[in-house]
Amino acid sequence: MRILYYIWTFPNSLIGLCVGVLGLVSGGRCQARRGCLEFHGGLVTWLLKNISVNGVLAMTLGHTIIGQTTSALRISRDHEQVHVRQYERWGPLFIPAYLICSAYLWIQNRDCYRDNPFEVEAYGIADPHDPQKYSDDSAEPGGVTRDP
Numbered sequence: 001m002r003i004l005y006y007i008w009t010f011p012n013s014l015i016g017l018c019v020g021v022l023g024l025v026s027g028g029r030c031q032a033r034r035g036c037l038e039f040h041g042g043l044v045t046w047l048l049k050n051i052s053v054n055g056v057l058a059m060t061l062g063h064t065i066i067g068q069t070t071s072a073l074r075i076s077r078d079h080e081q082v083h084v085r086q087y088e089r090w091g092p093l094f095i096p097a098y099l100i101c102s103a104y105l106w107i108q109n110r111d112c113y114r115d116n117p118f119e120v121e122a123y124g125i126a127d128p129h130d131p132q133k134y135s136d137d138s139a140e141p142g143g144v145t146r147d148p
């Protein structure tokens with residue numbers, strides 16, 4: 001039945017795959033972890049560094065996760081996996097729902113990122129900025145890491 005989750009959220013994963021392929025052709029890398037493809041390096045790193053004023057360590061798009069580096073992916077993995085579960089619940093509605101929440105919070109003059117209920121859930125389970133909370137499964141069996 002897991003295949004249904006992959007189908008339901010495939011439109012989101014397709015966006016991540018397109019970004020990931022752009023990363024690969026510009027010198028980036030790909031690895032498989034916890035049922036997701038993780039991309040880092042090349043244009044992926046450039047995109048995440050420049051997507052906001054402070055940059056973004058990692059971002060989930062369906063069953064793909066893009067990260068600035070392998071370390072960024074490792075420390076963000078638990079947090080991003082919460083977003084994967086959210087994508088599996090919301091499917092193609094996830095991105096619109098996330099953006100509507102952020103817009104509503106912005107209108108309310110609140111933090112459209114940290115007050116977003118999707119982020120509140122993810123940070124409640126795993127805060128990438130708290131090293132006590134993240135797990136180190138970089139040597140997870142089945143993962144294919146192609147680091148230089």
Ligand SMILES: [Zn+2]
Binds near residue numbers: 083
């Ligand atoms: Zn998040």
